[in-house]
Amino acid sequence: MMPDKASNSASRSILFAIVGSGGAGALTAGAILLEAAGKAGWYGIMSRSVGPQIRGGEAAALVRLSTRPVDCMAETFDFLIAIDWRNADRFAAEMPLAANGLVIGDPANGDAPDAIVGTGVNQAHIAMKELAGSLPGGRENMIAAGLAVGLTGLPIENLTSVIASKLAGKGEEAIETGCKCVEIGSHHAGLLEKSFALETPAASQNGRWLITGNEAVGLGAVRGGIRFAAAYPITPATEVLEWLAPALTKVGGALVQAEDELASINMAIGASFGGRPSITATSGPGLALMVESLGLAAAAEVPIVVIDVMRGGPSTGIPTKSEQSDLNIAIYGCHGDAPHLVVAPLSVADCLFTAQWAVHLAEAMQTPAIVLSDQSLGQARVVIEQPADVAFIARRELFKDAGDEIYNRYAVTGSGVSPMALPGTTGGQYTADGLTHTVKGIPSSKNLDHREQLDKRYRKIADFDYGNHWAAIEHNGAAGTHEDFTILTWGSLTGAAREAMVTLADDGIGVRLVALRLIAPFLKDKFLAAVHGSQRILVVEQTHSGQFHQYLRANCDLPGEVRHFHRPGPQLIGPTEISTQIRNWRRS
Amino acid sequence: MNIMQPGPFKAANYKSDVTPVWCPGCGDFHVLLSLTKALAELGAAPENVALVSGIGCSSRIPAYTNCYGFHGVHGRSLALGAGLKVARPDLTVLVMSGDGDGFSIGGNHFLHACRRNIDMTYVVMDNRVYGMTKGQPSPTTEPDWDSALSPGGTGLSPFHPLVIALASGANFVAREFSGDIKGTTRTIVEAVRHPGFSFVEILSPCVTFRPDERAWKTQTHVASVEATDDPARAARRIMTDDGFNTGVLYRGRRKPYEHHVTDRIVDPAILEQEFAI
Numbered sequence: 001m002m003p004d005k006a007s008n009s010a011s012r013s014i015l016f017a018i019v020g021s022g023g024a025g026a027l028t029a030g031a032i033l034l035e036a037a038g039k040a041g042w043y044g045i046m047s048r049s050v051g052p053q054i055r056g057g058e059a060a061a062l063v064r065l066s067t068r069p070v071d072c073m074a075e076t077f078d079f080l081i082a083i084d085w086r087n088a089d090r091f092a093a094e095m096p097l098a099a100n101g102l103v104i105g106d107p108a109n110g111d112a113p114d115a116i117v118g119t120g121v122n123q124a125h126i127a128m129k130e131l132a133g134s135l136p137g138g139r140e141n142m143i144a145a146g147l148a149v150g151l152t153g154l155p156i157e158n159l160t161s162v163i164a165s166k167l168a169g170k171g172e173e174a175i176e177t178g179c180k181c182v183e184i185g186s187h188h189a190g191l192l193e194k195s196f197a198l199e200t201p202a203a204s205q206n207g208r209w210l211i212t213g214n215e216a217v218g219l220g221a222v223r224g225g226i227r228f229a230a231a232y233p234i235t236p237a238t239e240v241l242e243w244l245a246p247a248l249t250k251v252g253g254a255l256v257q258a259e260d261e262l263a264s265i266n267m268a269i270g271a272s273f274g275g276r277p278s279i280t281a282t283s284g285p286g287l288a289l290m291v292e293s294l295g296l297a298a299a300a301e302v303p304i305v306v307i308d309v310m311r312g313g314p315s316t317g318i319p320t321k322s323e324q325s326d327l328n329i330a331i332y333g334c335h336g337d338a339p340h341l342v343v344a345p346l347s348v349a350d351c352l353f354t355a356q357w358a359v360h361l362a363e364a365m366q367t368p369a370i371v372l373s374d375q376s377l378g379q380a381r382v383v384i385e386q387p388a389d390v391a392f393i394a395r396r397e398l399f400k401d402a403g404d405e406i407y408n409r410y411a412v413t414g415s416g417v418s419p420m421a422l423p424g425t426t427g428g429q430y431t432a433d434g435l436t437h438t439v440k441g442i443p444s445s446k447n448l449d450h451r452e453q454l455d456k457r458y459r460k461i462a463d464f465d466y467g468n469h470w471a472a473i474e475h476n477g478a479a480g481t482h483e484d485f486t487i488l489t490w491g492s493l494t495g496a497a498r499e500a501m502v503t504l505a506d507d508g509i510g511v512r513l514v515a516l517r518l519i520a521p522f523l524k525d526k527f528l529a530a531v532h533g534s535q536r537i538l539v540v541e542q543t544h545s546g547q548f549h550q551y552l553r554a555n556c557d558l559p560g561e562v563r564h565f566h567r568p569g570p571q572l573i574g575p576t577e578i579s580t581q582i583r584n585w586r587r588s
Numbered sequence: 589m590n591i592m593q594p595g596p597f598k599a600a601n602y603k604s605d606v607t608p609v610w611c612p613g614c615g616d617f618h619v620l621l622s623l624t625k626a627l628a629e630l631g632a633a634p635e636n637v638a639l640v641s642g643i644g645c646s647s648r649i650p651a652y653t654n655c656y657g658f659h660g661v662h663g664r665s666l667a668l669g670a671g672l673k674v675a676r677p678d679l680t681v682l683v684m685s686g687d688g689d690g691f692s693i694g695g696n697h698f699l700h701a702c703r704r705n706i707d708m709t710y711v712v713m714d715n716r717v718y719g720m721t722k723g724q725p726s727p728t729t730e731p732d733w734d735s736a737l738s739p740g741g742t743g744l745s746p747f748h749p750l751v752i753a754l755a756s757g758a759n760f761v762a763r764e765f766s767g768d769i770k771g772t773t774r775t776i777v778e779a780v781r782h783p784g785f786s787f788v789e790i791l792s793p794c795v796t797f798r799p800d801e802r803a804w805k806t807q808t809h810v811a812s813v814e815a816t817d818d819p820a821r822a823a824r825r826i827m828t829d830d831g832f833n834t835g836v837l838y839r840g841r842r843k844p845y846e847h848h849v850t851d852r853i854v855d856p857a858i859l860e861q862e863f864a865i
Contacts, residue, residue: 038865209863219863222856227849228675230667247859252852254674259700263667266660270640270671273658274679276849278671296661386864389857423656423672423679426635431650431657442606442651443659 013066014152014196015074017095018144020083022050022057025141030061031381032166033148036158038208038383041201043069045348047380049091050320058087062095065152067199069384071347071495075574077101078196079151080116081144083128088113094571097121102194104147106140126188134184137177146185153197156186206386213377214239216351217307218247221279223352224359225394226305227253228278230267232260232286235319236375237309240281261286265293268304272297273432275422277363277394281307284317284326287370291333294368298338298457300432301410301418303362303369303396307355310374312569321570322375324491324542330370331520331551337454339461341369342520344491346472348382353390354517357469360392365460366417372519374542376572377492401426408439412452416460461521470518473530474498476505484509485582486534486560490516490548493540499575504582511582522555535560538581544568599624602634604654609645615766615792615801616646619713622769623682624653626776630680637680640669642694645720646686646713646792663693666701666710673708677848680780681708688718691727691747698749702756705784706845711776712749712787713766715794715801723797749789750826750837754819759784759840761822762815763833765808766792771834778836784844791832804832811835 018033020026027048034046044065051057062077064070077095079102082088092115097103099120103112107125117123126147132138142163149159163178211219218240221229229248231241245255253276258264261282268278282290287308297304310326312318330342341361345354355371362369399407399421409430411418421428435443436450444450472494485504487497494515501511514530531537537560541548549564565581567573602624610616627637637655641647643662650657656679660668669683683701690698690712701710716733718724724737727747734741753761760782764772772790779786791808793801811829815836816822822838 035865208865209860210865211863215863219856219859222859228671230671247856249847250858251854251856252850254847254849256670256674256704256847258667259696262664263670263697263700266664266667267671267674269660270658270668270673271675271849272671273668274638274672274676276675278675292661293664300658300660383865421656423638423676424636426633429635429654429656431639431659433651433659434661435659443648 011196012068012199013064013070013074014078014198015062015064015076016148016196017060017062017077017080018083018141018148019058019060019080019088019091020141021086022053022059024059024083025139026059026083026144027061029141029145030063032159032162033145033154034063034381034383035210036162037065037154038210039158039161040155041204042067042198043383045070045073045380045382047073047376049094051087051090058090060091060095065198067201072499072575073572075576079104081147082106082109082112083140083144084109085113089115092116122194124192131184131188132181135177135180137174138181142178142181143185146182147189149182150186150189151194151196153195156182204385209384209386210381211348211384212239212379212381213345213348213351213373214309214379215243216348217281217355217371217373217378218243220352220355221305221359222247222251223389224356224392225277225363226279226359227251228268228271228276229255230258230264230278230280231255232258232264232282234283234286236311236379237281237283237307239378240307240309261289262293265290265304265306269293269297269302272302272304277303277359279305279307281309283309283311283319284313284329285315287326287329287333291329294340295334295336295338296434297368298334298340299434301366301420301457302432303366305355305358305362305369305371307371307373309378310372318570320375322492322542322572323569324374324493325544325547325568326372327519327543327547327551330372337458339458339521340367341365341461342372343369343518344372344516345377346491346494346515346517348377348380349384349387351377352387356390356392359394363394363396364417365464366396366420367457367461372491374492396420398422399425399428401428409441410437410439410453410456412439412456415463416456416458466518466523470516470523470526471530472513472515472517474501474513476501476511478505478508478510484511484536484586486512486514486531486537487540487578488514488531488537488552489540490519493542493573496573496575497540497578500578500582503575503579509582509586522551524556528556531559533559536585537562538585539564539566540573540578541566542569542573597628597631597633599628602627602653602655604652606651608652609648611796613795614645615715615794616649616713618766618769619646619711619772619790619792620649620652622766622772623649623776625769625773626780627655629773629777630780632680636678637682638672639682639684640672641665641684642689644686644689644718646684647689649684663689664697665689666694666697669708670701670704670706673706674845674847675849682780683708683710685710685712687712687714687716687726687728691749695727699752699756702753702758702785702787704845705757705759705842707784709776709779709786709788712789713792714749714789715792715798717794717797719794719797751823753787754823754826754838757842758787759842759844760786760836761838762788762836764788764790765804765834766790767805768808768834771810775836782839784840784842808832808834811837815839817841
């Protein structure tokens, strides 16, 4: 049944899953494999698929390893290792196996369910439980990790060194047992006559990092100058806040746990009014609660950054899984005309850059910035090249005590940005207000004051120089000068679009990519220049209603023929689906 | 509480030239006067004081002073104030609110502000009515008070802010009548000086929608007993008095919230080590 080992040539990317019921350790096994692969010089990404249960539900570690940096999952799995089959029906649809893929189960748990096996998939039985049981304190998930080591060709010493550091607190014996389990697993993988070996990795230039999107957002924020955070826990954003709590303390900042999201955003506004760059992080339901106060921050011109790690919506939706459907509320949620910033990271690694940039933008323009991350970025862990520290740091234009000069907090300036007085500054006293106000901040219902202040707030955002960070504009280099297709997308789907472009280039299909990092304001001139000359545009997004497509259409007339590929979560749109859309279009 | 030297300040130094929106005879005028007198007595320079408020007649007060102010959204003033004080512990922060803003839409924040015990002062001007929206019952309104929105009265039991503050962990609890300038001034001074979260409820009549509240002038009376540091005793006393006892009713000894932002400059690069593999 097994194909000959020699027929499996080394590949540049493999995708596998380790599954088990919650508490079985599947996620731990995936995490240590990813880290070991990073140590060995490979790149990789791991996402997790978990149910809503805290324990006892399904848990799957989805791990992709590659010789090159990867920003997304692939769609078909090379192998799947099941510590047990409990709740397998819940994740079966999410992890289709490749035609020559391999499923390894424990004979004690019976055959793999039909939903997993499909047609033409190889099955193998390894008695993980029994093998683990042969060692005191042995665990099946470490046997599973060993199997993955054997199948991928990952040097075992990389894995054992990760285990040694992870289990350092549990004593020598635990480390030894863990390593022994891995050896046993690896040995049994060798008996399978099946291999998914990866090519030898290239050497790292600057050293590698292992980081999640939620951690990267936090680090980017602190690099940008954030020193205050207000927190209310919500899936899948909680890790941003849990990372920030000790991190802020270390850099002299503080995090306050709030009683709800209404409080957390107002705490952030209060702290920022006091001069400290401030942040909060949430997901859709929390953002909905924060929207009124976002308008306050816009009107009172107080910079804050709100991280929204999107999940399936509306209402409670699917808390543990991804979607891009908070786009509308982020752009349009506020009542009244409340210009603010909406930005979106384009990959897990880009969470760092985009969060840092968001702090810079918010502070420079004294307005709220919403960062639209999502579960697929936030809870994915990646191996990346150590990122450079970009120069973006918070620089707020401040009022300095100038003697007898009369201070107008909301002075109408050319740029729209007015110097802000921080409490403690003599002569700068004013009352920040959500009421329409005069240049001094005094409440007013006059036509002129309202108009002048609305104009100024609009101007500071519309006229700002966003440089070339507003979008990723790329071309796959195929088909000479003629570009056949343009993919328009935003945020987390950029990785899948990029990967689709690479495979299309192999087939000689020229593709341009325009992926928006800056969603609002919409830079119409720059956007139209970027899509200029496009013959066929494919708009790609992870929403049911096509929010992004509608937003583009509302802001400009797209050139050429436009098609729209969209669907809600939780099943992520993958690179092969995008390339297939384009291949089919080309044939039609 | 911040240590302050008596400065060369008079109450007038804390007043702005903005004309209040309040009706003639509104109790809030008296609160403004007592507040500015208290700040002068505290000796806090106007630029080192921040007044934070929500929405409603009383929440208009920051702009009528010469301090830094924040007139935010309805009900969230305590959160604004908490963020400000944690970020800037050097400032004297007072949160100024009303019974609708503080006990209805902002009720949850009240409980947690008491628990959190951040060193700031919460002044609620209680007139037992929504004045700005022209006369609807608030959480402290009597159950039989007739109005267009609740004809014949709400029939609901009034909210008891002082007892709730005590039960939630407030470190200082007092009641005052706006017309008693001396008493209110003294209590605000003491509230600001007391460490942790200090709550001062000021009975402040709405002469337009609750003209009956003019009688508070004769109904209120200074508490005949000393403030206690025993919350159970304080609660019993507040629950059994006539609702018009004024003065400091409780002084607690709880440790104030102590995690603040500092001015330390630390390179965030120290946070990056955990990611290297």
